[in-house]
Amino acid sequence: MASAEPRKKPAPGAAAWSPSPGVLRGGGARPRHRGDRLRHGGALAARRGRRPERAQVRGVPQVRPRPRPKLVEMIAAVPRPTAPPSSPPPRQAVRTASGIAVVAVMSKPHRCPHIATTGNICVYCPGGPDSDFEYSTQSYTGYEPTSMRAIRARYNPYVQARSRIDQLKRLGHSVDKVEFILMGGTFMSLPADYRDYFIRNLHDALSGHTSANVEEAVSYSEHSAIKCIGMTIETRPDYCLGPHLRQMLSYGCTRLEIGVQSTYEDVARDTNRGHTVAAVADCFCLAKDAGFKVVAHMMPDLPNVGFERDMESFREFFESPAFRADGLKIYPTLVIRGTGLYELWKLAGSFLCYQAYSTFHRPRVTIGLNVPSSSVTSVLQVQKLPTGTPGRYCRKNSIIGATMDACVQSPEGYPYALVTSGVEKGNLRELALARMEDLGLKCRDVRTREAGIQDIHHKIKPEEVELVRREYAANEGWETFLSYEDTRQDILVGLLRLRKCGRNVTCPELVGRCSIVRELHVYGTAVPVHGREADKLQHQGYGTLLMEEAERIARREHRSTKLAVISGVGTRHYYRKLGYELEGPYMVKCLV
Template sequence: METAITTIIEALREGACVDAAWLERLVRARNRETADASRTVAKRRLLPYYWRVKSDDAARFASWNVTPEIERRLVRLLQAKPRRTASGVATVTVLTKPWPCGGDCLFCPSDVRMPKSYLSDEPACQRAERCFFDPYLQVTSRLRVLADMGHPIDKVELIVLGGTWSDYPPAYRRWFASELFRALCEFGEHASGETAARRKRYEEAGLTSNPDELARRFARAQDAVNAGVLGYNDFVQVHYDAAVPGGAARETGRTGECSETGAPNRPGSRTDASPWSAVSAWQTAAAEEVDRWHRANETARCRCVGLVVETRPDLVTFDSLVELRALGCTKVQMGIQSLDDAVLAKNARRSTSSQIARAFALLRLFGFKIHVHAMANLVGAAPAADVADYRRLVTDAAFLPDEVKLYPCALVESSRLRRLFESGAWRPYGEEELVGVLAEDVLATPAYTRISRMIRDIPSPDIMAGNKKTNLRQLVEERVRATGRPVREIRLREIATDTPAGVDLRLDVVPYATSVSDERFLQWMLPGGRIAGFLRLSLPFPADALPCGAASPLPAGCAMIREVHVYGRAAQIGRTGDAAQHQGLGRALVERACAMASEAGYGSVAVISAVGTRAYYRGLGFCDDGLYQTRRLGKPGR
């Protein structure tokens, strides 16, 4: 391994053309020379080996004589999966523990090992289960993998999945958030001892992270849920100690946990011996603990530049959004699935289109980025109706999301949709129908909206009916290109890992109106329409012009910067390079937005800053001001 690394370093020092093909030839040559299989060279092993020597063997590392420029080129050469940080940040996805869900949608999976709607063999879910759903363990584990792959990890977006955030107890929500930030702050020398101690604590409580053992323990309960004999909520409520204040599990009067034999216990019973009972007792935190780790993260090595949680439209209230801001949240994922009330009712959704509209209004007034889940092929839907429904989502002023996940409905065994499929009351679209619907959705998407995903990470064996092709997005994009029609959606236009030429950039402004504000989407564009960065500016309407039920947390005359994002390969804080980041593009966007707000008559502008970006905005003249950071604006022309 060392010979391969030093050969690469020497070639870089001599200015040789060192690219992926050159590296592949080197690896093959080294392996032909090595008889011992345990010493086989692989690209994925080279960078972790380099970091290990740099960290643990100072004398050896000094002998390599690696300059900062050589290290930069070495890391870029050996970096695995560069798209992971192509959007400018390192994304870390974590899951909350299984918990009873306030909904019971027909299409939703009911894996008793997971939070509602998630499956135990999805990649992020497997990582979470191996970490006992502990936020600290999940974050540190993922950061280590990303660092070993060569990705900068100083700017981290935390995505919290796991059913509905607001369904969990407030003390657990505070604990989970504080531990996320603690993990970011302590990553490195302090994390190894803490992770070992935590794992020991979970194991001493009687929990296991062994997937085979977990599959054995949960098999009978899962069979009962799949057969409709046992409810997901009933099992999870008992097994995971889903307690109400005071520590007592909720009495339901319905069938409780399955025993080891698979037989349900008596109605309303609980298992006091559940290991989660002891664990739940210390998964609590006060607001002061959250604030402590927020302050520490402002200057930490790994800073949080975004915190995302999931919720339902009917749970979006003024008070719930105040709490989310206090926890450091900047983006909300919201499952809406459809805007058709009849379709929502047929799929046992508890939200209505009016509740969805109210949630959009509140989220926008609070400055949150709004990331929605839309689902084609629901019970009662049809291809043409799905296209019309999505068009309403992206054109009606009551909605207009910032990001969308387009999830075609797929049947998994543990969902209640199975009965309708077996009776012929629901059928999945054929590939031609589905690709056609999604292609029309892409073409209808405006310039200020990003389609982040088109499929869930559901393993093919788990899908009983519906799309199983992992390259569905590729098929859709091919169909879109074949139409010859222009595409405005962000993801297809972002520069990814490319390096923009600053002289070719121009600033474009897309205005649009919502039910509560005038919006301005400022974007740095390259020739051909590609996008290098953007800013979302919201100019809220006066209080007397807001729809019923909508209220703003901002004082009158205050505009809101809801998002600033610069694309390109992630660059470390405080460093410049040839990527788009740290070239002043973000600062220029903020200054232009402030000028536009001033010209529109607003006296101040707030920014929904992440905890790890507070210092950046202070440098741009913003002051800490409760839930936000604000900046006074001069009169136009000053």
């Protein structure tokens, strides 16, 4: 074996030579991959008189090739000066058509709070730690889009919020205005320290600051570039009392989604709801007097409830002043394995229903893609029910073919392999609207008429937009619904909900002669906070005009001495420009 060549010393005065990063002392280029290093190390050892198998290769670092960057990463790396002047239209434009980017997050799995009092959960409810879907939150299966994002993030609120915002941004949506929806069961039944941790991280996800408590997080979120314009919390009537409302106000919550399911006491008892219908009416009253927007969850086709009785329930919901919520979500009942309703369904005949559960009856009349005719008919009847003033103020957020998922609005959103019986499509609203069009009927609720949805098909002329006023009694108070509308095309541009506070005020800031603005919303495609586009409706002055009219009504007709606004954390600066100051959780302006 040839001996290694002796190394020569550098000449006096010459700098000592050191190998460059890409060159080895033994000659040749430095190998880049681990396999090449092993082979090169063996050859180098042979040249130095050692056996190749004894070469010391443990210290050779492992070098892994960098994965190919994603397309969105390459687009993000393009320098600003060379970026295209106009961004392409966003995918799924309807997600920000209402002027905001909705970000749904989920709390950790926990047991239903009324198990302690009733001994069990609702008969139709899947999910939760004690169910067949123990990795999911209460009333979810874990296969919904929001559930899967939460599971991937290990239910970390910061990761859930940040990843969803980044995803919407990559899809071309404006994320300057964000509304959080807290899903995953009754949030207010969780321990207080966990609730504070969850809310703190949501606000920190917008501001980028690491806060020590909720107050600090809200303060930084108020000045962040991404504004939290609202927060929605899912709750139950028994967790919507005075102390709960005060706590939710401190979080920056502006909207409540309350499970009603039915307006019949016997149905609430038979389905093991754990509360009465009277409690629903009471919590609606308390929530509205605190300024919250109220969205009700209703569930047709429950056991022992027929079609006519369901329609009567919805009719009472719209016409009775004890209910009349600001929004409605309809969840047709589904039979899912592991629920109490599944055990009843297996008995096949233990209760009556209108062609929804039992597969042993005669074949169902279907419309198109295996959608029960009765389900579409019931949704159609609900859509056409509110033709007067009560219907114009209500926003039917979702009509969903899933038991308890407020985000599912497409067939792929809910895993129908888990559905034993019931509605087999998630686009019931679309099917019902198509049926109404065939029958020459028209839906007149807020969502159907809002400008962001209608702008896809119709162009609004500013000279045809005018102020419209509607009034109605609801929940022991008087409501004024102001809106700017294109009355010729029946398109809603913006709305304001003004309430003369009743006798059930629990917040000290609202005691006395006070009126409250519960909602101010200008529709249309989302526009950045400091931006303005001539062909968009946001930031054109409609909101200011609505507030001026609300102040006039509160001062002259309500005889109120001050006007309060339940404001999202990120919109407080807007109201400061109009002369409002922060008083507790509200923005307040003196009218005298």
